[in-house]
Amino acid sequence: MQSLNEEILQTVIKPRPQESFKGTFGKILLVGGNHQFGGAIIMAATAAVYAGTGLVTVACDPLNATALHTQLPEAMVIDFKNQEKLAQMASQVNTVVIGPGLGEEAESLAVLKTVFANTIDDQVVVIDGSAITLLAKEKLSLPAGKLVFTPHQMEWQRLSGIKIADQTPEANKSAQEKLNGIVLVKKHHTEIYTPDGDWKLPIGSAAQAVGGMGDTLAGMIGGFTAQFRKNTIQATLAATYAHSAIADEIAINQYVVLPHQISHALPGFMKKVANSNKDHQIGFMN
Numbered sequence: 179m180q181s182l183n184e185e186i187l188q189t190v191i192k193p194r195p196q197e198s199f200k201g202t203f204g205k206i207l208l209v210g211g212n213h214q215f216g217g218a219i220i221m222a223a224t225a226a227v228y229a230g231t232g233l234v235t236v237a238c239d240p241l242n243a244t245a246l247h248t249q250l251p252e253a254m255v256i257d258f259k260n261q262e263k264l265a266q267m268a269s270q271v272n273t274v275v276i277g278p279g280l281g282e283e284a285e286s287l288a289v290l291k292t293v294f295a296n297t298i299d300d301q302v303v304v305i306d307g308s309a310i311t312l313l314a315k316e317k318l319s320l321p322a323g324k325l326v327f328t329p330h331q332m333e334w335q336r337l338s339g340i341k342i343a344d345q346t347p348e349a350n351k352s353a354q355e356k357l358n359g360i361v362l363v364k365k366h367h368t369e370i371y372t373p374d375g376d377w378k379l380p381i382g383s384a385a386q387a388v389g390g391m392g393d394t395l396a397g398m399i400g401g402f403t404a405q406f407r408k409n410t411i412q413a414t415l416a417a418t419y420a421h422s423a424i425a426d427e428i429a430i431n432q433y434v435v436l437p438h439q440i441s442h443a444l445p446g447f448m449k450k451v452a453n454s455n456k457d458h459q460i461g462f463m464n
């Protein structure tokens with residue numbers, strides 16, 4: 179397993195072409211946010227908008243629409259119970275992120291099934307949080323698309339059947355190969371298993387151990403894969419590295435890092451990376 183380093187940032191994050199419009203930078207649909215977990219989808223959508231995705235739509239319980247728009251007027255919103263609209267949106271975007279705050283109720287499962295039935299091979303589908311738990315519990319078939327699974331260790335236990343204590347690189351690799359996608363096993367020093375090799379994240383800290391941190395990462399991976407479409411694996415690696423690199427900078431002066439602070443720091447961080455070259459030290463606060 180290789181150690182992931184900051185070179186992945188320069189590989190992926192380039193200056194924006196001037197001959198462009200919002201569609202150039204990708205379209206994303208984020209699905210989740212039931213009556214209980216609206217904050218999760220708001221955090222994921224915030225990450226996608228601040229990562230620079232051209233167009234961001236959220237499918238959630240309409241109960242969350244006002245809160246979402248108060249935080250994030252850039253995002254569009256649809257009712258996740260509107261099956262027709264959900265199916266249409268799910269097939270039209272570059273990336274679908276499903277799971278943050280989706281919940282595990284009958285309504286959540288209906289939403290998941292509609293999305294899984296309508297994605298297409300060209301798309302990236304990021305499967306996080308409740309979507310992983312439901313996928314495991316209901317033994318659903320996998321959707322079409324380039325799949326990125328983002329489980330924490332308990333979600334990975336549910337999906338792979340490997341107990342947390344037995345989650346060795348060998349066991350994780352063999353389970354990832356069966357899933358036919360990218361798998362991030364999220365923890366202190368997250369592991370990323372891909373068809374092109376495996377990486378360990380050497381940065382990040384306990385200041386990140388707070389609810390919503392993974393929802394934010396899912397939104398960032400969504401935003402990066404929708405925007406930097408050349409290579410899904412590299413975009414996923416860059417988002418994962420940037421998430422903890424920003425957290426480490428904030429943690430120099432803070433005991434705990436709030437997930438939305440990572441999103442708000444993203445445009446400045448990405449600008450520094452885009453301007454930098456190999457000899458330039460990356461850091462967005464100096």
Ligand SMILES: NC(=O)C1=CN([C@@H]2O[C@H](COP(=O)(O)OP(=O)(O)OC[C@H]3O[C@@H](n4cnc5c(N)ncnc54)[C@H](OP(=O)(O)O)[C@@H]3O)[C@@H](O)[C@H]2O)[C@@H](O)CC1
Binds near residue numbers: 216364365390
């Ligand atoms: N503001 C919001 O709206 C928020 C909404 N959220 C949304 O909530 C939904 C449920 O997601 P979830 O992760 O909170 O719950 P679940 O999947 O049941 O896992 C927890 C169980 O696993 C165990 N556990 C063991 N190892 C672990 C590990 N390394 N990392 C984490 N847990 C570990 C853990 O052990 P314990 O803490 O009890 O010791 C516990 O028994 C999901 O849709 C998510 O997006 C959250 O993002 C929060 C903010």
Ligand SMILES: Nc1ncnc2c1ncn2[C@@H]1O[C@H](COP(=O)(O)OP(=O)(O)O)[C@@H](O)[C@H]1O
Binds near residue numbers: 330
């Ligand atoms: N002690 C830690 N050190 C480094 N990173 C951590 C630590 N604790 C949590 N994280 C990171 O925070 C995120 C937590 O994800 P997750 O459990 O899905 O959060 P949530 O669902 O509440 O948003 C992951 O990216 C994980 O790697």
Ligand SMILES: [Mg+2]
Binds near residue numbers: 306307330392393
């Ligand atoms: Mg999570």
